[in-house]
Amino acid sequence: GAVVSQHPSRVICKSGTSVKIECRSLDFQATTMFWYRQFPKQSLMLMATSNEGSKATYEQGVEKDKFLINHASLTLSTLTVTSAHPEDSSFYICSARDYRESRAYEQYFGPGTRLTVT
Amino acid sequence: RKEVEQDPGPFNVPEGATVAFNCTYSNSASQSFFWYRQDCRKEPKLLMSVYSSGNEDGRFTAQLNRASQYISLLIRDSKLSDSATYLCVVNEGFQKLVFGTGTRLLVSP
Numbered sequence: 001g002a003v004v005s006q007h008p009s010r011v012i013c014k015s016g017t018s019v020k021i022e023c024r025s026l027d028f029q030a031t032t033m034f035w036y037r038q039f040p041k042q043s044l045m046l047m048a049t050s051n052e053g054s055k056a057t058y059e060q061g062v063e064k065d066k067f068l069i070n071h072a073s074l075t076l077s078t079l080t081v082t083s084a085h086p087e088d089s090s091f092y093i094c095s096a097r098d099y100r101e102s103r104a105y106e107q108y109f110g111p112g113t114r115l116t117v118t
Numbered sequence: 119r120k121e122v123e124q125d126p127g128p129f130n131v132p133e134g135a136t137v138a139f140n141c142t143y144s145n146s147a148s149q150s151f152f153w154y155r156q157d158c159r160k161e162p163k164l165l166m167s168v169y170s171s172g173n174e175d176g177r178f179t180a181q182l183n184r185a186s187q188y189i190s191l192l193i194r195d196s197k198l199s200d201s202a203t204y205l206c207v208v209n210e211g212f213q214k215l216v217f218g219t220g221t222r223l224l225v226s227p
Binding site: 032041042043045106109114 | 163205213214
């Protein structure tokens, strides 16, 4: 399957600071990437869909000014959590679709970034 | 009603047992269905897609019942390494995937 990487894998930051998370497709081009968030013992929740060269589409209830998404190339999308607060502490996971394959709905996930805001 | 519902478990089974998980979804327009596996504090990994005719991959068998909006996963001859959370996933629209909360499986020696 396709390989997706994320960086950093773990980050601890102070309340009020901003954190940038990178998501890369390593062996394929991804015109669309997805950002999810998962709180303990809960399901993955889609935050936004990141489209290369255009604005991201945010899910209802997700603040676009707080979670800035940039998808400037076919292999890189970034999520910036601005003015982070302790309630933003979560597991952030990106995924991408590999359009080389006919299984158009399958998504491959990065290893995730565990954010802790103190 | 949740879009994708699963029994959270945990299902505690001995090695070699057969175990089945069920999942129901609310959107009758959904076209694609998957089972993902998620280990503790790790990302989900695709286990298998679920096709209308049902499909099998080694010890794993997935079934889809569109009329009842019901998906199942059967694991035969359980291994210790099968211990994980199994996520039922359904597409919504062209790109969006909706995840169930997962069913936790614990396989013991």
